[in-house]
Amino acid sequence: MKLLSGKEVSQHVYNLLTDRIETLKKKNIIPGLAVVLVGEDPASKVYVRSKAKRFASLNLFSETLVLPETTSEGELLDLIKRLNKDSKYHGILVQLPLPSHINTDHILDEILPEKDVDGFHPVNLGKLAQGRPQFVACTPKGIMRILDYYDIDLSGKSVVIIGRSNIVGRPMSLLTSLKTQGANATTTICHSGTKNIPEITKMADVIIAAIGVPELIDESYIKEGAIVIDVGMNRVDSPERERGYKLVGDVNQKSIENKVAAITPVPGGVGPMTIAMLVENTVEAAERLSKII
């Protein structure tokens, strides 16, 4: 069984970005990201911190704007409008989830599509669906990059995606089934309404698990020689560890290691790619907004 290391691929991505960042710097452009964090969600704080750290390590500019939990939708919309106009931010990211009194769609719809480095704006999702992607959501984009790095061509393969979230499953189903290099798969999307998931996944050449249920997918879901992408990142109690929990995927990796051809580990698989693609999208935004590409 081959381990598909997102850690390795993300390093490769950062290496490739160095030249592009240099080119921008020569034109006095430093790719910049505004991260908007509303409230005190502990997991969100961790994510935001690791994004900021990555940007700093690449000498890119990022700024985290922290707003109180009580921020109103109108105040947040005003902030987005200001960030849209501010040329030092090439990308804008609103950390989700937002407090429940704020309509997330209203906020994400307000982000300028040209600065939507998360790829969550409907116009960016729509362009992806039409086969002319501009900004693609970071996790699905990162998964395609892993496959590409390890020479796994999806063309003619059957791909089954478990999960239809707007952030992973849905864009993944679009990406894999487009008539483009490396994609062109026959894609099925399974979800909570699917009656016989193992029956369906058992026919898949490639399974992409993005459901958020710890270690649900075991050997009964998988055919011999399949490739498994484990998008899950679930905290489960682990009293023997100092921090009290460990991270596991949606796949029971131990149970399938003798059956699959390749798998992305957790951690070190899909996870590192999400931030790498965020960086890449921000560099791309800076290039596009500066008309370098």
Next chain:
Amino acid sequence: MKLLSGKEVSQHVYNLLTDRIETLKKKNIIPGLAVVLVGEDPASKVYVRSKAKRFASLNLFSETLVLPETTSEGELLDLIKRLNKDSKYHGILVQLPLPSHINTDHILDEILPEKDVDGFHPVNLGKLAQGRPQFVACTPKGIMRILDYYDIDLSGKSVVIIGRSNIVGRPMSLLTSLKTQGANATTTICHSGTKNIPEITKMADVIIAAIGVPELIDESYIKEGAIVIDVGMNRVDSPERERGYKLVGDVNQKSIENKVAAITPVPGGVGPMTIAMLVENTVEAAERLSKII
């Protein structure tokens, strides 16, 4: 075998629209559609004429703007901008295909999403993908309406769509797999890159054929008791007919009639629904733009 009559369902749609049209008229609003036709494509002319006829028969306003084949992209963009601002048009439809010197995406992207009654603007496709549809493309929307009319609930069913066009297959795959009433299917999208289409369609409870190949789908593609939606509308030579051709679908309907539970005929199946949904979308646009709904 049950025939799923789009002719019957479209009549039902028109009946339901009467009250809404009346309500608008009482407020001095007549739903209006601008149809833009560039060039002399004979099939396009037929389509445009039948749309205009339908609008007239319902006492709705439609105007066909005919431009010469030599119209430049810039000229067409200017026209769209003018139509966007003109309040007598609630909907704008650009008849496709456009001449090859015009970039279709540039034109469709310019249509105000609020007037995009064809549902082709990326923002409308994106919102559909996100499960909050605004304007949905007429043919896929019409197919869902047929299924609803005949009490065919897709939830928990396996749906296989053949064809990934932006106009039918792609939005159809989104619509059927959304977590909404009547949908919630496990959807697979097959296309030119799929190796074993009959193997896949044979497991489907519902098959939606939208490939544009006359009578390709025969009994070898279908499991006993399946429901088949035939989106094809292909002209094949028929010297014995006065007009020299006949219309056939993508399904060899004779060959499967003893095997399937239900099928949409051609003509009289999906076809009439496309115009019915165009009318409905235009009425909806008028209601929304007038803030009645």
